[in-house]
Amino acid sequence: EPEVTQTPSHQVTQMGQEVILRCVPISNHLYFYWYRQILGQKVEFLVSFYNNEISEKSEIFDDQFSVERPDGSNFTLKIRSTKLEDSAMYFCASRVQGPNEKLFFGSGTQLSVL
Amino acid sequence: AQSVTQPDIHITVSEGASLELRCNYSYGATPYLFWYVQSPGQGLQLLLKYFSGDTLVQGIKGFEAEFKRSQSSFNLRKPSVHWSDAAEYFCAVGAGNAGNMLTFGGGTRLMVKP
Numbered sequence: 574e575p576e577v578t579q580t581p582s583h584q585v586t587q588m589g590q591e592v593i594l595r596c597v598p599i600s601n602h603l604y605f606y607w608y609r610q611i612l613g614q615k616v617e618f619l620v621s622f623y624n625n626e627i628s629e630k631s632e633i634f635d636d637q638f639s640v641e642r643p644d645g646s647n648f649t650l651k652i653r654s655t656k657l658e659d660s661a662m663y664f665c666a667s668r669v670q671g672p673n674e675k676l677f678f679g680s681g682t683q684l685s686v687l
Numbered sequence: 688a689q690s691v692t693q694p695d696i697h698i699t700v701s702e703g704a705s706l707e708l709r710c711n712y713s714y715g716a717t718p719y720l721f722w723y724v725q726s727p728g729q730g731l732q733l734l735l736k737y738f739s740g741d742t743l744v745q746g747i748k749g750f751e752a753e754f755k756r757s758q759s760s761f762n763l764r765k766p767s768v769h770w771s772d773a774a775e776y777f778c779a780v781g782a783g784n785a786g787n788m789l790t791f792g793g794g795t796r797l798m799v800k801p
């Protein structure tokens with residue numbers, strides 16, 4: 574089965590630093606997403622991306638966050654100035670079209686902000 | 688706003704026993720409903736989904752779920768649990784533009800006794 578790939582699997586950063594989380598969605602997919610899961614809490618939607626623009630975003634996705642599809646294969650999440658509360662597992666996901674299609678999740682990047 | 692409740696944080700069953708994981712949702716329209724499974728160190732894998740039609744849906748690994756609109760429930764079942772089913776299970780409802788945005792429940796951790 575095709576996979577969504579996320580790198581790195583674990584990233585440690587200092588508070589206030591910028592961090593970029595990388596994802597390679599499945600090649601023919603058109604919709605891209607970021608979710609996060611703070612330890613012990615629910616998986617939360619951050620943002621969806623389609624046709625090179627954000628289609629929806631949650632309240633969590635404030636000005637400190639941005640997403641980009643810099644080339645035909647990568648999909649990145651940037652946190653400009655990390656805070657302690659940004660520590661979480663970040664999941665990238667993609668799918669071909671709308672909700673009738675299966676959403677594929679990556680195995681996540683564990684971000685630790687010190 | 689939509690929400691998902693999984694009342695059971697932990698469940699332990701014996702191998703070979705039947706399983707039912709509960710999920711209740713709150714959503715104003717006809718929901719898109721999903722069950723995902725997460726094994727340690729892995730991403731979220733889709734078990735099954737409901738969009739419309741037959742309220743009993745079959746998924747992978749022998750799982751099924753039944754949508755009951757009157758009870759706002761979408762419980763996951765398996766007639767005979769295997770040790771490899773030990774994992775965390777998440778129920779989710781899709782909302783937003785064409786179900787773009789998933790709202791997850793808090794998860795149920797399943798342990799399987801030999």
